[in-house]
Amino acid sequence: MLGWSQDELARLAAISRATIVDFERGARIPHRNSLTAIRRAFEAGGIQFIPENGGGAGLRFEKPTRSPDD
Template identity: 80%
Template sequence: MLGWSQDELASAAAVSRATVVDFERGARIPHRNSLISIRRALEAAGIVLIAENGGGAGVRFGKPSGDGEN
């Protein structure tokens, strides 16, 4: 949705590129702290993660809350 590369997401989340690659291909689930960092990076860029509420989980654009780096 953001058009970020794996390197850009890894940088924004302060995790390794391997963490992003493995997560995207379903090879492993990152450690809890890495997942939190990835979520915060996406949310700071304006992504809203919608919890399961009977209609299914989802993603939408919101207003970026970050410092404008990405």
């Protein structure tokens, strides 16, 4: 949704690119700390996580609070 590369996400989440690569290809499930860091990076980039509310969980854009270059 944000058009970020794996390198950008890794930098913004302060986790290794290998963690993201392995997660994307299904090689392993990231630790809770890594998932939290990824979520926080997405939220800082303007993604809002919508909880299950009868219509299903989802995502939507908010106004970004920072860009990948910050």
